[in-house]
Amino acid sequence: MEKIDQTNKKEISTNKRYFRLFWKLFGAGLAFIVLIFAFANWGIFGAMPSFDELENPASNVATEIISSDGKTLGKFYLENRMPVKYEELPEHLVDALVSTEDERFYSHSGIDAKGTMRAIFTAGSSGGASTISQQLAKNLFHGSSGSSNKLFRVIQKVKEWIIAVKLERQYTKNEIIAYYLNTVDFVSNAYGIRSAANIYFNKEPKNLTVDEAAVLVGMLKAPSRYNPRFNPERAQTRRNVVLAQMEKNGKLNHSQTEKFQNKPLKITYTPETHTKGYATYFREYLRDYMRKWVKENPKKDGSTYDIYRDGLRIYTTIDSRMQEYAEEAVEKHLSNLQKEFFIQQKGNKNAPFIQINQAETKKIIDRAMRNSERWRQMSAQGKEEDEIIKSFSKKTKMAIFTWKGEKDTLMTPLDSIVYYKHFLQSGMMSMDPTTGNVKAWVGGIDYKHFQYDHVAQGARQVGSTFKPFVYATAIDQLGMSPCDYIYDGPFTMPKGRYGILQPWSPKNSANKYYGSVTMKYALAQSLNTVTARLMDRVGPKAVIDLCRDLGVKSDIPASPAIALGAVEITVSDMVAAYSTFANQGVYVKPRFINKITDKNGVVLFESKPETRDVMNKDIAYAIVKLLEGVTEGGSGGRLRYTGGGGAGYHAMTGYPYAFKNPIAGKTGTTQNNSDGWFIGMVPNLVTGVWVGNEDRAAHFKSTVYGQGATMALPIWGIFMKKCYADKSLYVSDEDFERPSNISVLVDCWKRVSNDSVSTGNDKKDSLATPTESVPKEFDF
16 A cells, blocks of 8 residues: 555656646747747847838839829839729628638737638648738738748748737728738739729729629739639639639628629730820820929928839829820821821832932931940940941841731831831820910820820921911011001012021912912911011011010021021920910910829929910910911811812811811921921810921922821811810810900901902901912912
8 A cells, every 4th residue: 555655646746747847848838939929029030010110001102193084194103003992992892802811800800810820830821821911911011931941931920910910900900901902913013903903904993893803802812823814714713712702701692603603704904004005105204204303392301202102193284085085186197197108108219218318318227226225235235336237137026016006027127217217206285275284295106116205305397387476576566467468479588687698588389479468368378478578577586585485495596587487396385385375465384283192192292373474465366366367268278178079188188177166276387398287276275286207308298298287287187076076175166265455456357348358258357368369288
């Protein structure tokens, strides 16, 4: 018995030791775990987010460019991410997310104990084991480690746990869902749910259907593997799993699940890039503006805003509807006119260049070669000039621009340079003359292939569109009116007059002259000798001074020849100058930004119209009446055409427009048909269009095709027809506002009546003063 008691005592003592050892080990393990969490929280294993960082987590948020009618025109970004609020998410998208990624989301405080323990003991991945809050913590603050070290991954999981709990304390469940969906990378340059919805379905998140939402939620498991663009079968299978999870969690009934699962997978892939979409040239101009703006407008702490990361919102004056119509008008007309240009170049050894020899052609091509991206890159690589030049003669695969879409071909870089020199380019800007708000901006025909902006960057000779500035100076300085008569006949300005070195003898089209004509008739028919006579009376300095007041920034030589448009001006400056006439003599600087806010909606900048008085409203209205004559029976008269002429005629002139409302405008054509212009005005919209080739040596052979009335005016006509058809735009078709008690005679029929001259245009402004009619086809 004694031995048994002693044995029992020994066993009890041993058990007590094991028991104490167990609790010591348990305590040590518990302390170790507590220390792990404490060390992680203290930042021993790497920095943990502060309260401020939890409140304002850092992420790359794109700057959004927003039209005046609330549409997104484009973005500046490193990651194409545009956050949305929970209220902008459809309920079925949230249901799909919670049902698939975290069924107990609304009942835990950031940690799903079962999933977390599995992850710790198996060193499992975060996918499936992590809660939405943990995944958000990983996305926001430390990302995926990619490490095979189990201890490191456990520590990472602990950090996620701590951050997830803090996030749950900091944010509501709804905010966490929105934050999470905003951080996810859906590949294909789609960061966040809004970009994903736009890129894969061309929709805002709120408009996603149940099956579309299931596709995007299904991608969360492995975005590349379940990408609906590259792996449609896998994406559809995964979508159906998500729909089944929604049924399991009571968010769909069985019939709904079957209906959505049986639907074919359909996406509308709409990639978002800097070179695609609407207003590409404007967006690039805006990017350059913003680079300067952020330097001049730092944050409160003195640091500089980053337009690619800080999520600024730029509210522009561009109207997305007008922008769309403008781009469509350019494409519709130039794709048609380009065919004729190619036809006319057949058999031309120096195509597309006219009236120059092979040596001059070689100089143009050589200059283009040296300015090319290929030359720049090879030169940066240290290649010798001979090697670079030889590379331009080796055929290579390339995607070239055509009006029917990009075409893959095999071509030498040298041939591609010549090919691209054939293309007619265009610059077009539309502006409200009363506010300065720029409504549409088309800088070229395709930004990916032609990145030179012909609205603000490129100045071209303006031809006869300059003549209204001479007329305005004459009316102001000489007290003339549109109804005054002036002699149209051969004219020579003598040597030495205004410093000219040789006698200057401008001629009218086809050397035709019409004797005594009204100023209105002279401008409508763009008679050169009349404009030269007016210049002789007022002098180039007075005209240049007016141009400066009208906002023209180009160098203008103090030469009488500027009267006929021998000066290079940008489309934007010409539109602003003409807008002054439509705005009763008040110049308004073009304005393309309404306001800029930060990502939280705090206004950082708000623009105001910049105006100045240039001329009294009587003179401005007189110029408007002169310009109305151009579209009533002058070089812009085809805007009134109602039809006829056949298909070939329509290909040349555009389409029957049949406008009946008052339109003031002016065509312009430069020497050799290198530049075609039309600037048209209605009371609340002024639009300027330029068309020409990149090089002035490339142009149409004949004025029939090369004049502004053929190259540029049809674009204006197509654009305005679309604008008038869209009643939501409220583009005016009324008369220009007439000043009360106007001091300048603008109703020429009154003078005709007083002079007892019959014109056959009773009670109307007469253009047919001469007995011989003037052909409308010509405009110089």
